[in-house]
Amino acid sequence: MMRAWILPMLFVLCGSFVAVGVLLSGSPGEAAALLVLFVLLAGVNSPLIFPRSIGALEAQRRSAIDGRPVVFWRPGCTYCLRLRFRLGRGAGRLHWVDIWRDPEGAAVVRAANEGNETVPTVVVAGRPHVNPDPAWVREQISS
Structure with missing residues (x-):
């Protein structure tokens, strides 16, 4: 924390x-x-800008049920901020995991990025996407 x-x-x-x-x-x-x-x-750069973070295991469980993407992020990341602001109100429909607060989330990101903690990493239907275009993420939310 x-x-x-x-x-x-x-x-x-x-x-x-x-x-x-x-x-x-x-x-x-x-x-x-x-x-x-x-x-x-x-x-x-504080955690206040982002929707409430949940644990990686809970986010993956919820994503399996509702099909919504999981976003792995960390405070201070300018690319995470860009994604958050460009998603606007749609950001609340995603499952957000702060990798600095959740070791399992950091492990998921490292596994998807050859050992690096590169964020934002968005997982859609079990496939990780590193620093995706916000427009693409919006499409995933609406589909």
Whole structure:
């Protein structure tokens, strides 16, 4: 759980230090703008943007029942963010597995990617697809 929050906490901490430095130099407006920017970066890279993650075994079980794809992701991954934002409201119809919170999910991703934890890895009908086009994923949701 804690590993997923390391990057967002670093953004807030670094942003605070930068904002204090700018504030001490006499630019309170610029300091506030920088702090807001760092907090937004922290929010985008936090687990809050993604639908609630479930375990890999549960996601695979649910996918077998309802046929919906499983997305293996990790916080801070820009490709995962791109997929999430491009899917829009349809993202909630997928089963999301955070590989930093679920060792079984990380193992599935490594098995599909020659030992690498390359995400997003989307599993559709038992076949893994590494960093697929969001339009293709939308098609899989609707079919």
